[in-house]
Amino acid sequence: MASSSDNTVFIGKKPTMNYVLAVVTQFNNGNRRVNVKARGRAISRAVDVALIAQRRFLPQVEIGGIEVMTEEVAVDDDERTNVSSIEIVLIGPDEP
Amino acid sequence: MASSSDNTVFIGKKPTMNYVLAVVTQFNNGNRRVNVKARGRAISRAVDVALIAQRRFLPQVEIGGIEVMTEEVAVDDDERTNVSSIEIVLIGPDEP
Numbered sequence: 001m002a003s004s005s006d007n008t009v010f011i012g013k014k015p016t017m018n019y020v021l022a023v024v025t026q027f028n029n030g031n032r033r034v035n036v037k038a039r040g041r042a043i044s045r046a047v048d049v050a051l052i053a054q055r056r057f058l059p060q061v062e063i064g065g066i067e068v069m070t071e072e073v074a075v076d077d078d079e080r081t082n083v084s085s086i087e088i089v090l091i092g093p094d095e096p
Numbered sequence: 097m098a099s100s101s102d103n104t105v106f107i108g109k110k111p112t113m114n115y116v117l118a119v120v121t122q123f124n125n126g127n128r129r130v131n132v133k134a135r136g137r138a139i140s141r142a143v144d145v146a147l148i149a150q151r152r153f154l155p156q157v158e159i160g161g162i163e164v165m166t167e168e169v170a171v172d173d174d175e176r177t178n179v180s181s182i183e184i185v186l187i188g189p190d191e192p
Contacts, residue, residue, distance in 0.1 A: 044139040047164045047180045055166060066162040068143045068184070070151060084143045088164070
């Protein structure tokens with residue numbers, strides 16, 4: 001059984017299709033729920049990843065919810081800044 | 097009474113705080129619901145705008161919902177491409 005962190009895809013600076021493939025692979029491995037997470041500028045890419053994965057490869061998968069948050073990150077030893085983050089939950093169909 | 101398009105703030109390439117001010121102004125003008133919309137790379141900024149407006153200026157306002165969509169846009173006379181978009185709905189408190 002997959003642990004809860006296994007089914008999260010963190011979006012970084014790689015090409016969008018790398019992350020789309022990661023999402024599709026998670027569903028093909030039997031996960032019924034995949035979280036797509038991103039911070040800062042990668043948020044736009046996370047939305048692309050979720051929509052492309054769903055439209056092109058996973059027509060039965062639906063967006064189960066979207067949350068946005070503010071996270072505090074350390075930019076230096078004594079400096080902290082706020083960054084926005086997003087979590088998009090993709091939900092697959094019930095098992096037959 | 098404001099028409100439905102009046103309470104939408106479209107996010108473009110201006111500084112984030114310009115759009116935050118626009119959102120805050122909409123609420124101060126009596127709107128109880130403001131939509132923050134963006135496409136493509138501006139999606140990240142839209143999330144920033146919604147969260148900064150809420151956290152810093154509008155503590156009673158809540159995120160009522162977030163939707164992401166794929167839109168088809170014309171890049172040329174005979175070429176069309178897909179672009180992701182987001183709509184974040186901010187909801188103010190009920191009138192006293």
